[in-house]
Amino acid sequence: MENTAELEYSVVGKRLPRKDAIEKVTGKFQCTADIQLPGMLYAKILHSPYSHARIVKIDTSKAEEVPGVKCVLTHLNTKKMHVNWHFGPPLDEVLHYQGEEAAVVAAITPKIAEEALKLIDIEYEVLPAVYDSEEALKPDAPLIHPDYRSDNTFRGYPWQPIGRMDEDGFLRLEYGDINKGLSEADIIVEGDNTNPMQFPISPAPRAVVADWQGDQLTAWIDSQTPNSQMPGIAGYLGIPQSKIRIISHCIGGYGNKQPVKCLYFAALIAKKTGRPVKMQYTREEDFIGTHRRVEFKVHNKVGVKKDGTITGMYSKCIANQGADTGFAFISMGTALVEPFTLLYDFKNSKAEIMGVTTNITSYGAVNGFGAPEGMYGVEKVMDKAAEAIDMDPIEFRLRNCIHYGSPAIEMQQAFNGPKDPVWGVLGPDLDAFRHLIEKCREDANWKEKWKGWHTPAAVNGAKRKGIGFAIGMHHAPYWASSSFVIMNPDGSATVMNNAVEIGQGFKTAVAQVVAESLGISYDKVTPVLSDSAVCGQAFGNVASQGTTSHVYSAKMAADNAREQMLAWAADKMGTTPDQLAAKNNFVYMKENPEKKMSIAEICGANYQIFGTFKNPPISALVDPKSGKIVSSYASTAAIVEVEVDTETGQVKVERMTGVNDVGVAINPDNCENQIDLGMIMAKGWVLNENPVIDRRTGAIMNPNLVDYKINTILDIPDRKDFVGEYVERPYPFGPYGAKGFSETACTAVAPAISNAVYNAIGVRVEDGFISPAAILRALEKKKQGR
Amino acid sequence: MQTGGVSNMEKKTIILHVNGDQYEVTPSSTATLADVLRDELGLMGIRLMCNEGACGACTVLMDGEPTLSCMMPVMEAEGKEILTIEGLPDPVTGELHPIQQAFVDHNALQCGFCTPGMIMSAKALLDKNPDPTEKEIRKALSGNICRCGTYRKITEAVLDAAARLRNIKQQKNSTEKTNTEKSEEQESVWSIG
Numbered sequence: 001m002e003n004t005a006e007l008e009y010s011v012v013g014k015r016l017p018r019k020d021a022i023e024k025v026t027g028k029f030q031c032t033a034d035i036q037l038p039g040m041l042y043a044k045i046l047h048s049p050y051s052h053a054r055i056v057k058i059d060t061s062k063a064e065e066v067p068g069v070k071c072v073l074t075h076l077n078t079k080k081m082h083v084n085w086h087f088g089p090p091l092d093e094v095l096h097y098q099g100e101e102a103a104v105v106a107a108i109t110p111k112i113a114e115e116a117l118k119l120i121d122i123e124y125e126v127l128p129a130v131y132d133s134e135e136a137l138k139p140d141a142p143l144i145h146p147d148y149r150s151d152n153t154f155r156g157y158p159w160q161p162i163g164r165m166d167e168d169g170f171l172r173l174e175y176g177d178i179n180k181g182l183s184e185a186d187i188i189v190e191g192d193n194t195n196p197m198q199f200p201i202s203p204a205p206r207a208v209v210a211d212w213q214g215d216q217l218t219a220w221i222d223s224q225t226p227n228s229q230m231p232g233i234a235g236y237l238g239i240p241q242s243k244i245r246i247i248s249h250c251i252g253g254y255g256n257k258q259p260v261k262c263l264y265f266a267a268l269i270a271k272k273t274g275r276p277v278k279m280q281y282t283r284e285e286d287f288i289g290t291h292r293r294v295e296f297k298v299h300n301k302v303g304v305k306k307d308g309t310i311t312g313m314y315s316k317c318i319a320n321q322g323a324d325t326g327f328a329f330i331s332m333g334t335a336l337v338e339p340f341t342l343l344y345d346f347k348n349s350k351a352e353i354m355g356v357t358t359n360i361t362s363y364g365a366v367n368g369f370g371a372p373e374g375m376y377g378v379e380k381v382m383d384k385a386a387e388a389i390d391m392d393p394i395e396f397r398l399r400n401c402i403h404y405g406s407p408a409i410e411m412q413q414a415f416n417g418p419k420d421p422v423w424g425v426l427g428p429d430l431d432a433f434r435h436l437i438e439k440c441r442e443d444a445n446w447k448e449k450w451k452g453w454h455t456p457a458a459v460n461g462a463k464r465k466g467i468g469f470a471i472g473m474h475h476a477p478y479w480a481s482s483s484f485v486i487m488n489p490d491g492s493a494t495v496m497n498n499a500v501e502i503g504q505g506f507k508t509a510v511a512q513v514v515a516e517s518l519g520i521s522y523d524k525v526t527p528v529l530s531d532s533a534v535c536g537q538a539f540g541n542v543a544s545q546g547t548t549s550h551v552y553s554a555k556m557a558a559d560n561a562r563e564q565m566l567a568w569a570a571d572k573m574g575t576t577p578d579q580l581a582a583k584n585n586f587v588y589m590k591e592n593p594e595k596k597m598s599i600a601e602i603c604g605a606n607y608q609i610f611g612t613f614k615n616p617p618i619s620a621l622v623d624p625k626s627g628k629i630v631s632s633y634a635s636t637a638a639i640v641e642v643e644v645d646t647e648t649g650q651v652k653v654e655r656m657t658g659v660n661d662v663g664v665a666i667n668p669d670n671c672e673n674q675i676d677l678g679m680i681m682a683k684g685w686v687l688n689e690n691p692v693i694d695r696r697t698g699a700i701m702n703p704n705l706v707d708y709k710i711n712t713i714l715d716i717p718d719r720k721d722f723v724g725e726y727v728e729r730p731y732p733f734g735p736y737g738a739k740g741f742s743e744t745a746c747t748a749v750a751p752a753i754s755n756a757v758y759n760a761i762g763v764r765v766e767d768g769f770i771s772p773a774a775i776l777r778a779l780e781k782k783k784q785g786r
Numbered sequence: 787m788q789t790g791g792v793s794n795m796e797k798k799t800i801i802l803h804v805n806g807d808q809y810e811v812t813p814s815s816t817a818t819l820a821d822v823l824r825d826e827l828g829l830m831g832i833r834l835m836c837n838e839g840a841c842g843a844c845t846v847l848m849d850g851e852p853t854l855s856c857m858m859p860v861m862e863a864e865g866k867e868i869l870t871i872e873g874l875p876d877p878v879t880g881e882l883h884p885i886q887q888a889f890v891d892h893n894a895l896q897c898g899f900c901t902p903g904m905i906m907s908a909k910a911l912l913d914k915n916p917d918p919t920e921k922e923i924r925k926a927l928s929g930n931i932c933r934c935g936t937y938r939k940i941t942e943a944v945l946d947a948a949a950r951l952r953n954i955k956q957q958k959n960s961t962e963k964t965n966t967e968k969s970e971e972q973e974s975v976w977s978i979g
Binding site: 023026031034252505674676681704711 | 829830834837838840870875886891892895896898900901905921924925928930931933939942
């Protein structure tokens with residue numbers, strides 16, 4: 001195969017229109033909620049009104065008598081089986097958060113199902129509950145899972161053991177000597193941060209449709225990871241996976257649309273009644289019944305020398321994971337290996353993190369998955385550290401940010417094991433970091449705007465302007481993925497992969513790399529995605545690894561098809577495959593491009609050409625320089641400019657500059673869109689989206705889009721003041737140098753906002769949610785000289 | 787339809803004018819326009835994100851005005867001209883409306899759930915103001931939430947769509963002018979003859 005890096009790409013890197021654009025601008029894109037089948041039933045959920053309760057009596061006879069009601073599910077007539085690591089039994093006798101499912105009714109209309117829910121006679125024994133992570137750790141705190149835990153710390157599940165936790169419940173990572181590191185410092189700086197929880201708010205509330213034909217279940221779900229739902233549902237139903245077809249039509253996941261509990265209800269009801277079943281959440285149900293961003297209470301202690309060297313950092317983090325979810329472990333792992341140990345070139349580092357179970361809605365992935373939550377605290381304390389030694393905050397980061405060759409890489413290897421491609425070590429792509437920090441500084445015109453510590457960017461009466469900086473990073477692992485590429489007799493190609501287009505542009509990226517590899521036009525490629533009946537296994541699109549795993553897999557399958565095509569053509573043309581190239585729908589001689597064959601002719605003569613690929617071999621992921629398995633890490637830097645009204649506490653973001661490392665942009669438009677998404681979501685997270693949880697009852701007080709404020713177009717700067725951009729440093733192990741980066745854009749903006757607010761008002765806002773009240777509290781504290 | 791133990795809602799047959807067609811429907815008196823457009827007429831481009839007037843995803847045009855169909859009692863839509871995203875492409879050729887085409891060309895969408903409502907709000911703006919500023923576009927789209935934060939490219943697409951629509955209008959005007967001049971010439975020829 002020729003060195004593609006030397007070639008001008010025909011399709012990759014072009015701003016081509018999305019493969020899903022037409023159906024989305026015409027409203028024809030089929031969401032799960034749009035599916036209607038003959039004889040369909042509609043199922044509705046009875047949600048727990050209590051945060052912690054035992055069902056002592058449940059009588060569904062009156063509900064069952066309602067004409068039109070066809071099925072009622074409770075914990076008494078469903079299997080009490082832990083379905084996978086996402087949650088316990090679909091219906092349980094004990095309910096652990098307000099909104100958890102207590103019963104399900106299916107009827108011929110949604111209205112009848114809703115009315116019948118009211119006729120369920122249910123009695124609860126209300127149990128003591130706890131909502132705050134530190135309260136939950138006290139010895140007298142109510143125990144939330146007494147059946148398998150002796151305290152509220154998260155240590156995995158009996159049915160899904162998770163190792164690595166120490167006896168006291170902490171997951172720890174240490175390298176170098178933290179005590180020595182801190183003792184070598186001229187100054188030690190400490191800081192605390194508690195981040196707001198944030199709801200993902202997928203625009204389409206979750207929906208599922210299930211239908212049985214004979215012994216075959218077809219389920220249409222709205223999930224980013226349909227493939228990983230398969231073992232759980234097959235195990236629960238006790239049928240082979242080959243009897244289940246899962247099709248995912250996913251609308252905007254933001255990390256959160258993964259486990260689909262209503263899949264279990266719909267499948268069971270459809271089986272019992274012999275009729276198709278639809279379940280659709282309301283907006284409120286999508287708030288209370290799904291997952292939210294983790295809350296980290298973080299304490300960081302960093303040692304610095306006056307010359308700007310970081311001598312060590314200690315981090316302690318308590319994660320409020322909510323009622324129940326195995327996601328906690330992964331987010332804890334992410335926090336441990338990203339913000340607390342891998343953002344900087346630490347020589348000495350110690351981080352410890354504990355997951356705590358509480359009676360609030362469960363934690364799930366939301367754009368960043370442990371990275372932004374941890375980095376928020378780290379980047380606030382690093383700003384303090386730069387201030388303590390009177391160094392420009394950007395110079396401080398340039399001096400200390402992690403780079404290829406940092407000793408932390410060795411530590412990573414030791415922690416994760418030498419052959420784990422999911423948590424591989426840092427690769428050479430990390431050297432984009434310093435470059436993008438400099439670019440960010442330049443594009444935001446920092447040198448002119450930054451007036452030094454303790455000097456706001458501008459003061460106009462009660463209004464003060466500030467500018468703040470932060471960095472961030474997130475890794476994109478390699479996960480299982482297989483692809484098929486079929487070259488049809490007319491020279492077009494169909495590519496099949498079971499990962500999902502959720503809005504990020506996956507379908508388009510797959511089509512672009514396949515077209516590039518096969519040398520055919522973009523419009524001749526049709527991706528068929530997320531349908532288990534025709535696609536192979538592919539984990540799904542989470543953790544920003546769609547590009548590194550699934551686009552890569554599609555590209556490799558296309559390369560496989562291309563090899564076959566060139567071998568056949570070489571034989572016909574009396575040459576060897578290495579003398580041939582494929583471009584613009586032709587295979588031609590490199591030395592003599594006039595000598596060529598059309599790809600349609602080659603495919604037609606072969607009837608079809610099949611290209612396949614299954615998982616990247618470990619050997620393909622070894623960095624030749626270090627000899628280590630690598631994982632792709634994307635870095636970012638952000639500068640935010642704010643105006644704070646010191647009379648009202650209002651913060652207005654006036655300008656945002658974010659620069660991200662993408663490897664190579666397969667489609668520049670889609671890369672820019674993903675960067676905008678991350679930056680805007682981070683802005684909302686700390687300035688206007690605040691899940692209000694009643695700490696006496698555990699109730700979510702604002703589960704609607706009137707009281708829960710998502711950014712509108714007026715809440716973000718206009719185009720001239722919104723700079724979301726990328727740098728390209730080809731990642732040697734990604735498809736055409738591309739890599740996953742999407743969630744990275746979310747990591748630096750939140751602390752940059754907080755740091756900008758500090759620059760404006762001269763006092764640090766301790767609260768993670770920077771509300772007007774938090775600003776006024778901070779100003780009051782400053783006034784009183786505290 | 788079987789209504790079971792649920793009390794019967796008052797029902798009345800009305801005529802809806804949607805995308806140039808007339809539909810006779812008999813909704814319950816409490817039904818919203820969004821309910822009827824989706825469930826009875828099968829117009830799934832009406833997206834329900836919040837179902838309480840906070841997000842703009844269900845925006846349709848009613849007599850040219852952007853309207854939140856999830857908040858509009860269907861009975862009040864009787865006799866009004868309703869335009870949904872499905873009614874935007876050219877009915878003869880199926881060609882996309884220039885605003886839709888601009889959204890495609892600028893990749894001004896991600897998950898696409900807000901897109902139909904966003905395009906309808908943009909149409910309402912451009913029908914009234916063919917040459918809007920970025921500020922006017924932002925104001926007109928401020929009731930449409932894009933959770934994917936695609937606002938930059940949406941703004942670009944609407945600015946470009948405005949330019950395209952102005953071009954089309956200009957071309958049409960000049961064609962009409964040429965035709966009028968031609969017919970005037972003909973007339974004069976005929977008068978001489």
